[in-house]
Amino acid sequence: MIDLTRVLAGPYCTMMLADLGARVIKVEMPGIGDDARHIGPFISNADGLPSSGYFFSINRSKESIALSLKDAADRAIFERLLLDADVLAENFTPGTMDRFGYGWEALSSRFPRLVLASISGFGQTGPYRELPAYDMVVQAMGGVMSLTGEEGGPPTRVGVSIGDIAAGTHAVIGVQAALIERARTGRGKHVDISMLDTQISLLENALVRYQVEQVVPGPIGSRHPSITPFGVFKSKVGHLIIAAGNDRKFRDLCDVLQMRDVKADPRFLSNSSRCEHHRALAARIEEALATRTAEEWLPILTQAGIPCGPMNDIAGVLRDPQLNARDMFVSLEAPGGMVLKTAACPIRFAGEQFANYRPAPELDADRNALLQELGLV
Amino acid sequence: MIDLTRVLAGPYCTMMLADLGARVIKVEMPGIGDDARHIGPFISNADGLPSSGYFFSINRSKESIALSLKDAADRAIFERLLLDADVLAENFTPGTMDRFGYGWEALSSRFPRLVLASISGFGQTGPYRELPAYDMVVQAMGGVMSLTGEEGGPPTRVGVSIGDIAAGTHAVIGVQAALIERARTGRGKHVDISMLDTQISLLENALVRYQVEQVVPGPIGSRHPSITPFGVFKSKVGHLIIAAGNDRKFRDLCDVLQMRDVKADPRFLSNSSRCEHHRALAARIEEALATRTAEEWLPILTQAGIPCGPMNDIAGVLRDPQLNARDMFVSLEAPGGMVLKTAACPIRFAGEQFANYRPAPELDADRNALLQELGLV
Incomplete structure (x- = not known):
C-alpha cells in the first residue's frame, strides 16, 4: 500500500x-x-x-x-x-x-x-x-x-x-x-x-442510559457504578484495583483486611447499601490498606481469592510478566543506536x-x- | 458467523x-x-x-x-x-x-x-x-x-x-x-x-517518552502538554475547548476576549513561556470566558478564527449537527415499542x-x- x-x-x-x-x-x-x-x-x-x-x-x-x-x-x-x-x-x-x-x-x-x-x-x-x-x-x-x-x-x-x-x-x-x-x-x-x-x-451504554433514564451521565470516577467495592484504592505506596463483586468476596475482603466492624456494619451488608455508602466504605478500606504497599497487598489479596490488580504506571507496564510473556514489546534499534521498546501488534x-x-x-x-x-x- | x-x-x-x-x-x-x-x-x-x-x-x-x-x-x-x-x-x-x-x-x-x-x-x-x-x-x-x-x-x-x-x-x-x-x-x-x-x-507515545526521558509519565490533565493555550476552559455555563496553536492565534484570542494586558504580558509572549505559566493564563482566560456561556462563545471564537469546539455531554452528542449529518445515530424499536438511538457503524x-x-x-x-x-x- x-x-x-x-x-x-x-x-x-x-x-x-x-x-x-x-x-x-x-x-x-x-x-x-x-x-x-x-x-x-x-x-x-x-x-x-x-x-x-x-x-x-x-x-x-x-x-x-x-x-x-x-x-x-x-x-x-x-x-x-x-x-x-x-x-x-x-x-x-x-x-x-x-x-x-x-x-x-x-x-x-x-x-x-x-x-x-x-x-x-x-x-x-x-x-x-x-x-x-x-x-x-x-x-x-x-x-x-x-x-x-x-x-x-x-x-x-x-x-x-x-x-x-x-x-x-x-x-x-x-x-x-x-x-x-x-x-x-x-x-x-x-x-x-x-x-x-x-x-x-x-460511548457504549451511555447513549442508551441517557435515553432510558433521561439523566445526562457525568464523569463516573474510577469505581464501578453499581458494584461496591469495585475500583481504585490507595495503599501505603501506590494504588491498586479491588473488584469484590459479591457479598462473599466482600466478607473475604473484610477478613483479609481485618475489618471486623466493617463486616458487621449494617450499611455494608448488601451490595446496594454498599453502593449507597461507597465513600464511607472506601475510606475504611484505604485506612486498612495504608499499612502495606500495593505490591505487598496484591499477593495477599490474590491468595485470599479477592479479584485485584496492580495500577501499573508506564514503568510497571514494561515490567509486567503477562505482557512480557505475550511478547507485547518489540525492541527495535532507533537512529543513533538506542534500542527502544514499542507496543507490538495486539x-x-x-x-x-x-x-x-x-x-x-x-x-x-x-x-x-x-x-x-x-x-x- | x-x-x-x-x-x-x-x-x-x-x-x-x-x-x-x-x-x-x-x-x-x-x-x-x-x-x-x-x-x-x-x-x-x-x-x-x-x-x-x-x-x-x-x-x-x-x-x-x-x-x-x-x-x-x-x-x-x-x-x-x-x-x-x-x-x-x-x-x-x-x-x-x-x-x-x-x-x-x-x-x-x-x-x-x-x-x-x-x-x-x-x-x-x-x-x-x-x-x-x-x-x-x-x-x-x-x-x-x-x-x-x-x-x-x-x-x-x-x-x-x-x-x-x-x-x-x-x-x-x-x-x-x-x-x-x-x-x-x-x-x-x-x-x-x-x-x-x-x-x-x-499507549501511543507514552512508552517511548518514558524510555527516552526516563521520567514515568503521570496524568496529564485536559490540556496539551506542549502547546498553550490548548485545552478545556470553563465558561459562564459549560466547558469548551480552545486550541490556539500559535502566537498569532493566541493574540487573536486575546483580542476577542478583550485581554489587552494578557496580550502584552511578557510571561505570555512565547509558546514555551505560556506553557510554563499555563495556570496563570488559564485563570485569566476563564475570567474572560465567565461573561458568556460556552454556546454563546463558540460562534464568536469561530468567527475570529480561533480553533475551538464544544464539550458535548451525551445530550449534546445526540443533537450534534455534524454527527446527525453523518447519520451516526440509528433509531431502532426496542421490545415494548420504545425507539432508541444507538451509535451507527463508524x-x-x-x-x-x-x-x-x-x-x-x-x-x-x-x-x-x-x-x-x-x-x-
Missing part, C-alpha cells in the same frame, strides 16, 4: 496493516517528511542530529520515499507506485486530495481496483468536514470526556490520543472490509473514517510468530531501491 | 461484523441468554417485563438461538451451524472451550476453514491467562489510567469500557485478516485477542448507505427459522 498519512491516526492505521503483513510505502514531503518527525521526544541520530522517538514508535516496518505531489516528475513516480498498489491511505483535510488531482473520482477511474482510505477529523461529508482535526476537540465533541474524571468534577481528557487511535483502528477495519469485497467485485472503494464518528462508537494468531518488525525508516531511505524496482533508474 | 460471546467485548466485535454485512447467529444459554440481558438500564417489553437497553444497544442485526453446549441434541445443532460458518466467536475464560470439547485443535480438525476468534482478559497464553476479565482491571494494568486524570491527581478510569471496546475492534481486525489469508490458503486460524494487550497498543464507504440495521433479537427468537433452514424440523 501507498501511505500519504502524517502524525498519528493514519500512520497508526498503516503500521497495523504493516504488522499484519502489508508492504507499506510511505510517501513523504521532500526535506520535511511526516510532521511526526518534528515531534518529541527526540533522540540523537548517528550524526548527532535530533531524531523523533515519536515518529519511530508509529512507523515501523514501512519504507520511505520523498515525493512532492506538486512536481510533475514526482507525480509520475507516485502514479507508477499506485499502479501496483492495493490501497492508498491519506489523512489530509477533506478537499486536499482533490486539489492534488487525486480525488476519489479521478483515482478510481484510473485505478479501479484501488482502495482509498481517508481519515479526517469530521469525515468527508457534513458541515464540519473542512475543520482541522485535533484529538482533544473530537474527544470533547464526542462525549468521552464528559464521562471521564472524578464524580462531580470537570470533564477530563483520556490520557492517550484515543481520538486518533480509534480512527486508525477503524480505518484498518474499513480497508480490510473493502479488500474482502474487492475479491468478489474486482473494484476498490473509498473508505471514509471520521475521528468524531469513531468517538461515538466508543492481534495474534495461535501458533504463529510475528517476526517481521523492522525499524521506522529515515526520510527517503528507500528511494533508490524503489526506483530500481520500478525500472525508473 | 456463529457467536457465543457475552456482555461487551465479544458482542461489540460481532455487531461491527454484522454492520459490515456478516450474518451473525448468536448462540445463547437456554433460559438465561447473554449476561448482558440482565444488565441495566431496563425498559419494559410488550409483556411489561424488564428488557435490557444495554443488551439492545450492542446486539443489533443478529439472530438468536438458545442452545446448551452440554446437551447432546443442542450440540448437534451447534455443530450443524458450524458446518456452514466462516467464523466462530467466543469470549469465555481460556480453557472453557476445551472443556466443551470445542478447543481450537478439535474445531480446526473438523472444520478446517473455520476462523475461531477468542477474546479474553489476558489472552490464551501467559501466567494470567485464566484470570477473569474486568474492564477496570485491564485499564489499570495497561497503563491508560496512569495517564488519565488531573495533573498531580490520582489515576482515573476512562469513562467508557475502553478495555472491552478496544479488544472488540481488534478482534474484528483479526477476523478480517484471517478471512483474507484463508482466501489464499483455504485454512482458518485461531485469533487470540487479549484485552490487556490491546490497552498497550493505545466505518463508511463513499456513496454507499448502510440500510440493514435490525433491532437486537429476543432470546431464541430465530430458533424455528434456523432449524427449518438447516432441515432439522
Whole structure:
C-alpha cells in the first residue's frame, strides 16, 4: 500500500496493516517528511542530529520515499507506485486530495481496483468536514470526556490520543472490509473514517442510559457504578484495583483486611447499601490498606481469592510478566543506536510468530531501491 | 458467523461484523441468554417485563438461538451451524472451550476453514491467562489510567469500557485478516485477542517518552502538554475547548476576549513561556470566558478564527449537527415499542448507505427459522 498519512491516526492505521503483513510505502514531503518527525521526544541520530522517538514508535516496518505531489516528475513516480498498489491511505483535510488531482473520482477511474482510505477529523461529508482535526476537540465533541474524571468534577481528557487511535483502528477495519469485497467485485472503494464518528462508537451504554433514564451521565470516577467495592484504592505506596463483586468476596475482603466492624456494619451488608455508602466504605478500606504497599497487598489479596490488580504506571507496564510473556514489546534499534521498546501488534494468531518488525525508516531511505524496482533508474 | 460471546467485548466485535454485512447467529444459554440481558438500564417489553437497553444497544442485526453446549441434541445443532460458518466467536475464560470439547485443535480438525476468534482478559497464553476479565482491571494494568486524570491527581478510569471496546475492534481486525489469508490458503486460524494487550497498543507515545526521558509519565490533565493555550476552559455555563496553536492565534484570542494586558504580558509572549505559566493564563482566560456561556462563545471564537469546539455531554452528542449529518445515530424499536438511538457503524464507504440495521433479537427468537433452514424440523 501507498501511505500519504502524517502524525498519528493514519500512520497508526498503516503500521497495523504493516504488522499484519502489508508492504507499506510511505510517501513523504521532500526535506520535511511526516510532521511526526518534528515531534518529541527526540533522540540523537548517528550524526548527532535530533531524531523523533515519536515518529519511530508509529512507523515501523514501512519504507520511505520523498515525493512532492506538486512536481510533475514526482507525480509520475507516485502514479507508477499506485499502479501496483492495493490501497492508498491519506489523512489530509477533506478537499486536499482533490486539489492534488487525486480525488476519489479521478483515482478510481484510473485505478479501479484501488482502495482509498481517508481519515479526517469530521469525515468527508457534513458541515464540519473542512475543520482541522485535533484529538482533544473530537474527544470533547464526542462525549468521552464528559464521562471521564472524578464524580462531580470537570470533564477530563483520556490520557492517550484515543481520538486518533480509534480512527486508525477503524480505518484498518474499513480497508480490510473493502479488500474482502474487492475479491468478489474486482473494484476498490473509498473508505471514509471520521475521528468524531469513531468517538461515538466508543460511548457504549451511555447513549442508551441517557435515553432510558433521561439523566445526562457525568464523569463516573474510577469505581464501578453499581458494584461496591469495585475500583481504585490507595495503599501505603501506590494504588491498586479491588473488584469484590459479591457479598462473599466482600466478607473475604473484610477478613483479609481485618475489618471486623466493617463486616458487621449494617450499611455494608448488601451490595446496594454498599453502593449507597461507597465513600464511607472506601475510606475504611484505604485506612486498612495504608499499612502495606500495593505490591505487598496484591499477593495477599490474590491468595485470599479477592479479584485485584496492580495500577501499573508506564514503568510497571514494561515490567509486567503477562505482557512480557505475550511478547507485547518489540525492541527495535532507533537512529543513533538506542534500542527502544514499542507496543507490538495486539492481534495474534495461535501458533504463529510475528517476526517481521523492522525499524521506522529515515526520510527517503528507500528511494533508490524503489526506483530500481520500478525500472525508473 | 456463529457467536457465543457475552456482555461487551465479544458482542461489540460481532455487531461491527454484522454492520459490515456478516450474518451473525448468536448462540445463547437456554433460559438465561447473554449476561448482558440482565444488565441495566431496563425498559419494559410488550409483556411489561424488564428488557435490557444495554443488551439492545450492542446486539443489533443478529439472530438468536438458545442452545446448551452440554446437551447432546443442542450440540448437534451447534455443530450443524458450524458446518456452514466462516467464523466462530467466543469470549469465555481460556480453557472453557476445551472443556466443551470445542478447543481450537478439535474445531480446526473438523472444520478446517473455520476462523475461531477468542477474546479474553489476558489472552490464551501467559501466567494470567485464566484470570477473569474486568474492564477496570485491564485499564489499570495497561497503563491508560496512569495517564488519565488531573495533573498531580490520582489515576482515573476512562469513562467508557475502553478495555472491552478496544479488544472488540481488534478482534474484528483479526477476523478480517484471517478471512483474507484463508482466501489464499483455504485454512482458518485461531485469533487470540487479549484485552490487556490491546490497552498497550493505545499507549501511543507514552512508552517511548518514558524510555527516552526516563521520567514515568503521570496524568496529564485536559490540556496539551506542549502547546498553550490548548485545552478545556470553563465558561459562564459549560466547558469548551480552545486550541490556539500559535502566537498569532493566541493574540487573536486575546483580542476577542478583550485581554489587552494578557496580550502584552511578557510571561505570555512565547509558546514555551505560556506553557510554563499555563495556570496563570488559564485563570485569566476563564475570567474572560465567565461573561458568556460556552454556546454563546463558540460562534464568536469561530468567527475570529480561533480553533475551538464544544464539550458535548451525551445530550449534546445526540443533537450534534455534524454527527446527525453523518447519520451516526440509528433509531431502532426496542421490545415494548420504545425507539432508541444507538451509535451507527463508524466505518463508511463513499456513496454507499448502510440500510440493514435490525433491532437486537429476543432470546431464541430465530430458533424455528434456523432449524427449518438447516432441515432439522
